[in-house]
Amino acid sequence: MTSARFTRVKGWAPASPLLLVVAVAFGIPAVMLALGAFTVPGAPGEPGTYGLDNVAASLREPYLTKLLTSIELSAVVAVAGALTGTLLAHAVLTSRSAALRESVLSASGVLANFGGVPLAFIWIATLGNSGLVTTSFGLGPGLLYNFWGLALVYLYFSIPLMVLVIAPALEGLRPQWREAAQGSGASVWQFWRHVGLPVLTPALLGGVVLLFGGSFAAYATAAAMVGASVPLVTMQIADALTGNVLVGFENVALALSLDMIVVAMLVMAVYLPLQRRSSRWLR
């Protein structure tokens, strides 16, 4: 082995445990998923063949509606969560109260990790048909059990997550940039338009991608709260894999999972080049 090659191999050596974990926890399942998605089951007792039938089926009704609803819900939550989280983080970081800042950031750390059935329960207990707020204020039933109700519940963990993601970036905005802009005659809006927002773009996009991914992959909260009343791809996959209602559609479920990976990759394909370009500015 040449010394340059040896050095290269030696350089990778410390990363080998990580690479192993990634291969086992992500690589192998991904490969198996892809193989399953392209496998068309044969007749009983006969081996399956490779083909695009499952993928094609996953992009037709009734699956397409579920995929699109998941994308729509995730996009709404990502955009609304990113906007609200950014505004909240900015308000907190620019406030003069250190206690407010500390408490909001700590609470965000907890709430960003709050999800699943407990999250569904607190919202059902609050705004469900027999929820405390619903009954106390005489609000009508069904407030929560629809697309917008689910979006609201997802925002409950998405907004704190955005606060955590964007806070360091907001702190990285140097006061001198704002003052230099003012000194050049810029208004507050002009500073944000020409400097602040472009500099924050990587963090904002990163937050949007993270929020999108979190909502896109969420299952338990929706399953516990809305069941089948909001058609989501994750619940369709669960139904197909567990044989609930659907039997023999396991490979279509894998194809739907593959669709989800493709959607996530498309989102990353938009994010990464922008992130790479703008991250140079903050070196």
Next chain:
Amino acid sequence: MTVEFRALRRTYGATTALDGLDLTVAQGELIALLGPSGCGKTTALRCVAGFETPDSGAVLIDGKDVTRVPANRRDAGMVFQSYSLFPNLNARDNVAFGLRVRRRPTAERHARAAELLALVGLPDHGDRFPHQLSGGQQQRVALARALALQPRVLLLDEPLSALDAKVRVTLREEIRRLQLELGITTVFVTHDQEEALSVADRVAVLRAGRLEQVGAPAEIYDRPATPFVAEFVGTMNHVPGRVTGDRVEVFGRSLPVDGTAPGELVDVLIRPEAVLVTPAEDGGALILASSFRGSTARLRVQLADQSEVLADVPGHDAVRLAPGLRVEVGVVERPVLVTARTSGDQEPAVA
């Protein structure tokens, strides 16, 4: 345009940053605000820029009170201490930023940016982003940006402090050249006395939010108005002396006292370059150490009474006046400042 600080006062909680600052900067003048950290010099500058509002007092530009005018309408260009270029814009767009927010045509913006980049010595750097420029180049671009709108006043907030020594000297000369060329009224904040003395028409020394002395660099250095100024600007020896009438006896000589003596036994403030060192086999003083500085050498000399003084001698004498050599110490005949004795009841220094 003139800039006037009129009885400016600014406090932060229990800390008083400006305590009634009065100062006028003349048209086309470069004035340096000099002082130690926390003396209020940056606060004063930020009051002119509009980034700070004084608790009382006023800032006047060309006779007009601008104390409450927002920063973006003050017509003052500012260069900051740390690199404040917009990281997402290249050098050309940084310089043209002010014109862009004023919606000037692209061609005009680019032409003006090119002109200013050439003026600061970076004609070929327009396409470079801040992270592709050195510290000195970034400050040049920041200077060009501050000048882009042809402001009435240029404000420099320690613009050289983050740069290495050589670049600092070059850039301060560039700043002075530009300031004279454009004739722009300039306030330059620095804690570096050499910087202040070398570029300014006048130096204003601040202490605890108050003006200690304002004057031409040579006046500040040679005739400091207060012991604080004498100590802060340059190096000063404290040599025991005895006052008789309006003269003080030190190093066996009688020198005129500059100002009023606080008593009979005093400390005489003498610059190292005013101390004369002559080799003498039977001299009462001994050279303890020598620090060569190129054009000069600084000697640490022990006097007969075991006290020490610093003396600056020409560099070419550094070999002759080596540590261990016995010498006689004298002083240049000129008026000297005296302060209350801090070194006990010693007799006047002799060597």
